[in-house]
Amino acid sequence: MSPVFPAAEYEARLATLRATLRAKDLDAAIVHTPENVCYLSGHATPGYYTYQCLIVTADGEAALLMRETETVNATETTYFQRITGYPDRADPVRATAELLAEVAPGARAVGVEARSWFLPPEPFLRLSALLEGSGARLTHIDDALAAARLIKSPAEIEQIRAAARSTNEGMAAAAAAAVPGAGERTVAAAAFAGLIASGSEYFGMEPFVASGPRAGTIHASWSDRVIGENEAVLLEMSATCGRYNAPLMHTVWTGTLTGEAAAMATACADARDAALAEVKPGGSPAAAHAACKAAIADAGLAHTYRKRSGYSVGIAFAPDWGEGHLLSLGENEERLFAPGMVVHVVPTLRVAGSAGIGLSATVLITESGHEVLTACEDGPQR
Incomplete structure (x- = not known):
C-alpha cells in the first residue's frame, strides 16, 4: 500500500x-x-x-x-x-x-x-x-x-470526505435493514457490507446497533435481539479511509413512537440543530454544547443527557474513531472553532432499559460556516 x-x-x-x-x-x-x-x-x-x-x-x-x-x-x-x-x-x-x-x-x-x-x-x-x-x-x-x-489540510479533508461517503452508504444499508422482524445481527451485517463495499478500510471502532430498550445503554453493539414493531433502532458507525474517519449516529423506526421515546426523538433533532448553529468560525464549542443542552432541557428531558455534545474527528486507530482529546464540545473547552476543523456533533438521549435516540452529523468548519458531511435520509419520517 x-x-x-x-x-x-x-x-x-x-x-x-x-x-x-x-x-x-x-x-x-x-x-x-x-x-x-x-x-x-x-x-x-x-x-x-x-x-x-x-x-x-x-x-x-x-x-x-x-x-x-x-x-x-x-x-x-x-x-x-x-x-x-x-x-x-x-x-x-x-x-x-x-x-x-x-x-x-x-x-x-x-x-x-x-x-x-x-x-x-x-x-x-x-x-x-x-x-x-x-x-x-x-x-x-x-x-x-x-x-x-486539529486543523486539517485540504488533502486530509479529501480523505475525510471519502470516509463520509462510505459512512453514508453503510448507514443507508443498515437503516434499510432495520425493520420489524429483522435481527440486530442482520442490521450489523448490512452496515459492515455497506461500509466495506463503498471503500472503508478496517475501522477505528465497529458499528453500534441497538433496538428498543437496548438503545438506552451507551455503546451497545449488536445482539441476537429481534427488532419489534413501533420501536426505535439506534445506529452509529464510521468508515475509515486513509485512517481518517467520519462518524454518523442515526435512529430509524417503522411505525409510531409513543411516550418518552417520541418526545426524545423531537428533542434530539432540535438539540442537534441548535448545536450546529454554533459550529462556525470563531464559534465556541462550549456554546454549542450549551445550546444542545438547552434544547433538551426545554423539552423537559435534561435527565436523559449526560455527556459532551461532540468531538473532533480525523486520524484514528482502535479503540476509537474520534479525536476528543484534541477538542470536545463540552463546558470546559476554551478553544474556538476555526476553518479546517472537522467535528462530530452527536446529541444522544437515553433512558436505561427504555429507549435511546441519537441524531448526529460530522461537519467541516468552512470560512463562512460549516458543511455537513454525514447524513442519512432513511429514518424518523418512516
Missing part, C-alpha cells in the same frame, strides 16, 4: 514539528501514539499493539522503530529511508534509546508523550530513566502534537 499523501504533505508536518522543537529548545522528539506516528510519517498498521515509535530531530533527522516483521509495512506506507526493526527477543525501550543516540548524538533535551495509550507506565518509566541517565532533560509535547492535528 503506497503512502496516502504526497511526500510534501508529510514534509510540511515534520517541518512544523521541528519548528516547535526549536522553539522549545529541544533536540529531538520521540512519538509513540499510533495516530501521531501516522500523521507525521504515514506509517499505518493493525500491528500498532506492539511497541513502535518515531524519532524526529530538530535538525532534520527522522527514524521509525518497530517490530522487525513490521518494517515491510513501513516501507510501503512511508517515504522514510531510516526504518529500524527490532527482533522479538530484543528490548524495544533500550532499542529506542540506542536509536536516539544514533540520530541525535548528545541530545540534552528530548520531547516525549506523557499521555500515549500505547506507552504504558512501565516502559515509559524505563525509557525516561534511560534518557535521563544519559543526561537528557525530558519535556512533554502532547499538546503541541495535538494542536498540529
Whole structure:
C-alpha cells in the first residue's frame, strides 16, 4: 500500500514539528501514539499493539522503530529511508534509546508523550530513566502534537470526505435493514457490507446497533435481539479511509413512537440543530454544547443527557474513531472553532432499559460556516 499523501504533505508536518522543537529548545522528539506516528510519517498498521515509535530531530533527522516483521509495512506506507526493526527477543525501550543516540548524538533535551495509550507506565518509566541517565532533560509535547492535528489540510479533508461517503452508504444499508422482524445481527451485517463495499478500510471502532430498550445503554453493539414493531433502532458507525474517519449516529423506526421515546426523538433533532448553529468560525464549542443542552432541557428531558455534545474527528486507530482529546464540545473547552476543523456533533438521549435516540452529523468548519458531511435520509419520517 503506497503512502496516502504526497511526500510534501508529510514534509510540511515534520517541518512544523521541528519548528516547535526549536522553539522549545529541544533536540529531538520521540512519538509513540499510533495516530501521531501516522500523521507525521504515514506509517499505518493493525500491528500498532506492539511497541513502535518515531524519532524526529530538530535538525532534520527522522527514524521509525518497530517490530522487525513490521518494517515491510513501513516501507510501503512511508517515504522514510531510516526504518529500524527490532527482533522479538530484543528490548524495544533500550532499542529506542540506542536509536536516539544514533540520530541525535548528545541530545540534552528530548520531547516525549506523557499521555500515549500505547506507552504504558512501565516502559515509559524505563525509557525516561534511560534518557535521563544519559543526561537528557525530558519535556512533554502532547499538546503541541495535538494542536498540529486539529486543523486539517485540504488533502486530509479529501480523505475525510471519502470516509463520509462510505459512512453514508453503510448507514443507508443498515437503516434499510432495520425493520420489524429483522435481527440486530442482520442490521450489523448490512452496515459492515455497506461500509466495506463503498471503500472503508478496517475501522477505528465497529458499528453500534441497538433496538428498543437496548438503545438506552451507551455503546451497545449488536445482539441476537429481534427488532419489534413501533420501536426505535439506534445506529452509529464510521468508515475509515486513509485512517481518517467520519462518524454518523442515526435512529430509524417503522411505525409510531409513543411516550418518552417520541418526545426524545423531537428533542434530539432540535438539540442537534441548535448545536450546529454554533459550529462556525470563531464559534465556541462550549456554546454549542450549551445550546444542545438547552434544547433538551426545554423539552423537559435534561435527565436523559449526560455527556459532551461532540468531538473532533480525523486520524484514528482502535479503540476509537474520534479525536476528543484534541477538542470536545463540552463546558470546559476554551478553544474556538476555526476553518479546517472537522467535528462530530452527536446529541444522544437515553433512558436505561427504555429507549435511546441519537441524531448526529460530522461537519467541516468552512470560512463562512460549516458543511455537513454525514447524513442519512432513511429514518424518523418512516
